[in-house]
Amino acid sequence: MVKTTVSVIKADVGSYPGHSRTHPKLLEVAARMLKEAEGSTIIDSYVTHCGDDLELIMTxxxxxxxxxxxELAWNVFLECAKIAKEMxxxxxxxxxxxxxxxxxxxxxGPGVAEMEFEERGSDPLLVFMADKTEPGAWNYFLYKIFADPFSxxxxxxxxxxxxxxTFEVHDVMEKRRIRFxxxxxxxxxxxxxxxxxxxVIKYVWKKDxxxxxxxxTQRLNMMAGRYVGKDDPVMVIRAQSGLPSVGEVIDPFRTPILVAGWMRGSHHGPFMPVGVCDANCTQFDGPPRVVCLGFQVSNGKLIGPADMFDDPAFNRVRDRCCELSxxxxxxxxxxxxxxxxxxxxxxxxxxxxKQFKDRWEDLPE
Incomplete structure (x- = not known):
């Protein structure tokens, strides 16, 4: 049986104003380029954004x-970066x-989350995309979803x-992995x-x-050797039929946890779940945002999306995030x-x- 692969690849290729949001022109160009590749390189695609990050979802x-x-994703990012530089x-x-x-x-540079699987009779898929935070931001939620019976x-x-x-954890400092x-x-x-x-949790599997x-799990600063922005991770989760239900997957996001990132990648801030229409980071270049798009996968086709956090049930957590901010x-x-x-x-x-390293003096004994 032919397996379906879902690839979610993202990059910050330019935004306006400042680090706030992705320009509509970039979304338009990216969507057109992926659409032209459908039927040959890919089966289906969807293009969106979270804050200043351009998100490519492909099957x-x-x-x-x-x-x-x-290479397709890279060419899309290059073309969009070219347009961003012109603007x-x-x-x-x-x-x-x-x-x-x-x-x-x-x-x-780009962040990548992929999974290959045999499609079930019904295969709900949830794609999470974040801005102004690091890959480890998913750790809390993945534990709550797949290991906490109270959740x-x-x-x-x-x-x-x-x-x-089974959880696969990556040590992003020592470049090693372990399974629990x-x-x-x-x-x-x-x-x-x-x-x-x-x-950072990289994969979760059933025991079978x-x-x-x-x-x-990509860390930009470690790849570049300097600070070039936060990593703004993505995540893909399958649901139902022996896996947590859609509601069980998104429910932990009603708790406002603190994550690293926010302004200049140098602050802790509340992780705010929002609809795509609100995925624009303004207050102190934030606070950190997360969006979730839900699809049904059918023979490689993406049925959807549904904007999962565009729901008044998440209004209270958004208010609490503002209070924490x-x-x-x-x-x-x-x-x-x-x-x-x-x-x-x-x-x-x-x-x-570095500017002050020569002005420090040893204390007298």
Missing amino acids: HTKGEDNEEIH KLYGAGQDLLADAFSGNVKGM TSGLVIDPSMHQGF NTPEESYSLLAYIGAPSRY GTIAASTS DVLRAHGPFEPHRLSLEEMEYTTLPGVE
Whole structure:
């Protein structure tokens, strides 16, 4: 049986004004280029944005890490970056860290989340896209969705989920990976993913090998060797029929958690779930946003999307995020609003420290 692959590839190729939102012209060009590739390179596509990030959602039968698919995305980003530069948009091409395509966009700047699977009788798919935060922002939610029975009741009352799930965690500092089985290794899993700036959940599977979730784990500053913006991750989750229901997947987002990123990638802020129409980061270049588009996958076709957070049920969490924003902003340049010194090493602060390195004196004994 031919398997379907879903590839979600994103990049910040230029925005206006400042880091606020993606220009409609870029969305139009990207959608046209992908549409022209349908029927040959890809089966179906959808183009959207979250804040200043251009999001490409594609289906095909070529598997993960396919050179042809990644080159298509790269060419779309290059063309959009060219237009962004002509319009003098902010940060035009900032996520494109290479001059030429080299077989795979991983390590070249864009974020990538992909999964290959055999389609079920009904296959709901949820695509999450974030702005002004880092890949580890998904850790809390993936644990709640796939390992917390107080969040996902199916872990208790659905026999097909009783065996639990397997989580693949990446150490983005040491470039290594490990797998944990839940529920038996839940505490060990939490010991690592509770430090989301370093340990990031990449995949989640059922114990029988069925893929359930895939995320982007690319860290821009580590690839570029300098601060070039936050990573703004993406995530793909399958739902229903032995997996958490659609409602169980999105319900944890009603809790306002704090994530790293926000202004200059240097602050903690509340992760606000919004509809695509509100995915424009303004207040202090934020607060960090997350959107979710829901599809049914049918023979590789994307049926949808449904804008999952465009729902008054999420109004209260948005209000609470605004309250948390007020509390954190009152801290100004002080921690915990500002990131810890260890995390600030990956922002623009080292440039300030360099200016004063010769003015420090040893204390007398």
